[in-house]
Amino acid sequence: MASCNTFPEGKPLFLVIYATVVAGIVFATLFILSTVYFPASDANPLSFLHFSSSATPPSLPDIDFTRLRKGNGSFDSEANRNATANIPPPTAKPRNMFTRDIWDVPVGTKMPELKSFRLTKEMLEHWAKENVIIVTFGNYAYMDFILTWVRHLTDLNVYNLLVGAMDTKILEALYWKGIPVFDMGSNMDTMDAGWGSPKFHKMGREKVFLINALLPFGYEVLMCDTDMVWLKNPLPYLARFPEADVLTSSDQVIPTVTDDSLEVWQQVTGAYNVGIFHWRPTDPAKKLAKEWIDLLVADDEIWDQNGFNDLLHKVLGPPVEGESGLVYAFDGTLKLGILPASIFCSGHTFFVQAMHQQLRLEPYAVHTTFQYAGIDGKRHRLREAMLFYDQQAYYDSPGGFLTFKPNIPKSLLLDGPHTVESHFSLVNYQVMPPLWCRLDRMWFGHPGIMIGTMTRQPFICPMDHVFEVNMMLKELPEAEFGPRIDFREYSFLQNPLVLKEVKESLLEVQLCDDRSAKCQIANETTRRGVLRFPKHSTQQMFIQVFSLYKDVKVLQFSSMEDVFQGFTDEAREEKFRKRVKRYVGLWCCVEHRDRGHIYYDMYWDEKPGWKPEPPQTREDDRPPW
Structure with a gap:
């Protein structure tokens, strides 16, 4: 087993990172720490949106979310009045928000009045199919997530x-x-609601009002x-x-079933x-929803998910007759089913x-829970799995x-x-994803992986297990931290959204021994798309060649x-x-x-005797920078 304190042939890890940076400088930006890198863009990440308009649609009966939030029980009568409102059929079918197809961009230049977007019976009648409507919600911080969510469904x-x-x-x-x-009339700001924050809890409560x-x-x-x-498509499964x-x-x-059955409710601990x-x-579902919102309105400290779990566990059992896998819950009349985590992941x-791959199952959904680095970590995980839809500029950097x-x-x-020492030896050897890990990362003590799970060792771990993705994307002052270092997910060049002309415009750089007479940079080598390049090259050599x-x-x-060899500019x-160091x-x-917990250290190999150990004192409990 390789030592934690040395790199192969005694070469420190940071020289590998330096090499990546210098090659990237020639490409007009720094490209390091990743399988794929890209330059920063000052463009609005949503600049692909077309700001045109259509004519204002007629005003429709609506749901008053302000009254619902008072928690006074008025939502039943209010919603039922709207549900039974007598709406005369339109005499024409203009291409408005209710008659055009999804992704059909409105025409015109005028934005409809805000009241035109109230939740109405007509809106639901138009978009529901076979009496089912699929709903999500969010603020502007999740704009690209919502577009991805819609795109997957329409695909x-x-x-x-x-x-x-x-x-x-x-x-x-x-x-x-x-x-x-x-x-929704939520009047939220447009920033990300970090997990556990007051805004996060407000978003959860808005979900309950909406239900x-x-x-x-x-x-x-x-x-x-x-x-x-x-x-x-989950609808046939739910049916x-x-x-x-x-x-x-x-x-x-921990799996309780190995097929696509509902989870065995008696064995579910999550x-x-x-x-x-x-x-x-x-009626039982409406009663649950009503008691859920009453519970949250009465106590601002209750997290919506905890309240949901507490209510369902008031009564849990017996099972519903038959082989459905359902169980009586809540008040003893509500029939509950727990979707299998192997396919509703x-x-x-x-x-x-x-888990779905190991059980040879087709997943219906993936929810980016059990992750780190906030919204940036969620986005990067979906990108690694090639499940996120970015604007085209992301796939073809200048x-x-x-x-x-x-x-x-x-x-x-x-x-x-598989120990802490062997895990850190493996991780410290690597420069960037795909990252192999021996141990799982959680937020509590564990023996390396969760007992009873199907986690293999070693496994390709998400980037946010090791790197602070949110810090890597943060705008740090260039005068203090140097130029921004942009990156792409390890699967980037395998993504079908990357243009063919990008993938085919490739120069293979083969390293050779700088002491060998055969290690020459010659023009004829590049005609085959291959360039021989000497090891231990200087910063000037990188610039001259690339x-x-x-x-x-x-x-x-x-x-x-x-x-x-390293930078020539010490500053x-x-x-x-x-x-x-902050990455x-x-x-x-x-x-x-x-x-x-044990901090990763980008420069562990410069510290004689470094070992992966938890902080011994409160004073030691800080990142190594």
């Missing part, structure tokens, strides 16, 4: 969907994009968070359980997750365990891309027991080991080091320790 030929807008900015943006949207508003209309509601995507009042996803990480759940408009069963072929010794990957290939889209190095090197996170956690 599956599922169009019975609606999106609730929590601020006017996203309402307008979705309207101009051709997405069926309604105003109470929708059920009286008489439609089945498949409610989803925006940080999930659909991979297969297999017509007796169910509620079908919910869960945080279960929380029921409200990020994906299906409601039928039955969490962030753990999909990205870490790959600065080009840099990639290399990793080569991990078998001894680090497979030999010996400035000749600035029109090439992809540089693919055979390796990054020993390729670069630039210091800024670079200061930046990348790595921590592993969690050693069992039975008050402080069981």
Whole structure:
């Protein structure tokens, strides 16, 4: 097993990173720390939206969300009055928000009045299919997630969907994009609501208000968070359980079934997750929704998901007669089913365990839970799985891309027991994704992987297990930290959304021994798309050689080991080091320790005697920068 303190042939890890940076400088930006890199763009990430308009549609009966939030029980009568409103049929079929297809961009220049976007019976009648409506909601911070969510459904030929807008900015943006949207009247700001924050809890409560508003209309509601995507049409699966009042996803990480049956409810220990759940408009379901919102209104400290779980566990059992897998819950009359986590996947069963692959099942959905680095970590996980839809500029950067072929010794990957020491030896050897890990990361102490799960060792772990993706994307002052270092996910060049001309504009860079007479840079080698390049090259050599290939889209190095001598500009090197020190996170956690986490250190190999150990004191408990 390789030592934790040395790099192969005694070469420090940071020289490998330096080499990647210098090659990227020639491409007009720094490209490091990743299988693929790209230059920063000052463009608005939503600049592809078309800000045109259509004529104002007629005013329609609406749901008053302000009255619903008072928690005074008025939503039943209010919603039922709207549900039974006598709406005269239109005399014409203009191409407005109710008659045009999804993704049909409005024409004209005028934005309809805000009241036109209230949730109405007509809106639901138009978009529901076979009495089912699929709903998500969010603020402008999740705009690209919502577009991805809609795109996956429409690619599956599922169009019975609606999106609730929590601020006017996203309402307008979705309207101009051709997405069926309604105003929730939430008056939220447009920033990300970090997990556990007051805004996060407010978003959860808005979901409960929305369920109470929708059920009286008489439609089945498949409610989803925006940080999930659909991979297969779920409606036929849900229709297999017509007796169910509620079908919910869960945080279960240990499989209770090996096929596509519902989870065995007696064996489920994970929380029921409200990020994906299906409601039928039955009396028990309406009663649950009513008591749920009453519970949250009465106590601002209750998290919506905890309240949901507490109510369902008031009564749990006996099972519903038959082989359905349903169970009586809540008040003893509600029929509950728990969706299998192998195919209605969490962030753990999909990205870490790959449970669906091991059981040879087709997943219906993946919800980006069990992850780190906030919204940036969620987005990057979906990108790694090639499930996120970015604007086209993301796939064709004017600065080009840099990639290399990793080569991990078998001894680090497979030999010996899976311990903290062997895990850090493996991770510290690698420069960037795909990252192999021996140990899982959680937020509590564990023996390496969760007992009973299907986690293989080693496994390709998500980037946010090791790197602080949110910090890598943060705008740090260039005067202090040097130029921004942009990156792409490890699967980028395999993504079918990357243009063929980008993938084919490739120069293969083969490293050779700089002491060998055969290691010559000659023009004729490039005609075959291959360039021989000497190891231990200087910064000037990188600039001299690769400035000749600035029109090439992809540089693919055979390796990054020993390729670069180091920076010649000491000030630039210091800024670079200061930046990348902040890029790595921590592993969690050693069992039975008050402080069981261990910080990754980008420059571990410069510290004699460094060992992967938890902080010994409170003063030691800080990142190594």
